[in-house]
Amino acid sequence: MSIKEILDREVASRNCYEEVCEDKLDPIIVARKYNDETIALVCSLFAYGNVKQIVKFLESLDYSLLEKSDREIENALQNHYYRFQTADDVVAIFKALKRLKEVTTLEELFTSKYLQTSNVIDGINAIVEKLYELYPYSSKGYTFLIGKITTKTKGAGALKRWMMWLRWMVRKDNIDLGLWNRVNKADLIIPLDTHTFNVSKRLGLLQRKTYDLQAAIELTETLKEFDKEDPLKYDFALYRLGQEKIF
Structure with missing residues (x-):
């Protein structure tokens, strides 16, 4: 059986709603409850570390705060923190996203740049830049959370959490939400994490040894050989x- 046949079989068997559940946790389990682009972004940005702790933290958040005053956000989140993010960092992302919602949508902001170049990195940069502009706040934890403007691919962070959010927004199946319709699935870049990076090398799908954005792009190009229109359908599998240490 070829690698493509193995992956196609895995995609078919795992493309079911039950693949994400209490026994098979994934941050999208929280995003599903709201079906909202902004809440989904919060879920993806905090999606690092132990998945049980991720989901526990995400479920502790009151997402109605994205519509509330700064004071209400500060009071409600004063005891919320997660790994590298202090309570001030959590407050900051809620304030920044609230302000963004008041002037535009994430989809509008993303596509304003993406549609000019068909490059999703440009769309991500537009959002990152706007968040810093709307709420000028800086800390080590906050910078880790939302990142910086990305100008190179080699040696740069893989933007895994941003790319995962885009997968949720753009693809529509039994796993992904498909809330957007102006971004081409073929332009998405795989959200490369250590599991995907290692299994892809073992399967011969990725030759690059450095874990960076360039590796994510190269793996995506390889997956386009299996499905040029929807390479990220293989990501979750x-x-x-x-x-699960199957490979």
Whole structure:
């Protein structure tokens, strides 16, 4: 059986709503409850570390605060923190996203740049830049959370959490939400995490040894050989294969 046949089989078997549940946790389980682009972004940005702790933290948040005053956000989140993010960092992302919602949508902001170049990195940069502009706040934890403007691919962070959010927004199946309709699935870049990185190398899908954005792009190009219109349909299956130590 070829690698493509193995992956196509895995995609078919895992493309079911039950693949994400209390026994098979994933941050999208929280995003599903709201079906909202902004809440989904919060879920993706905090999606690092132990998945049980991620989901526990995400479920502790009151997302109605994205419509509330700064004072209400500060009072409600004063005891919320997660790994590298202090309570001030959590407050900051809620304030920044609230302000963004008041002037535009994430989809509008993303596509304002993406549609000019068909490059999703440009769209992500537009959002990152706007968040800093709307709420000028800086800390080590906050910078880790939303990142910086990305100008290179080699040696740069893989933007895994941003790319995962885009997958949720753009693809529509039994896993992904498909809330957007102006972004081409073929332009997405795989959200490369350590599980996907390692299993892809073992399967011969990725030759690059450095874990960076360039590796994510190269893996995506390889997956386009299997499906040029929807290469990221393989992402969740590859992630689970690595996570479950099947390969």
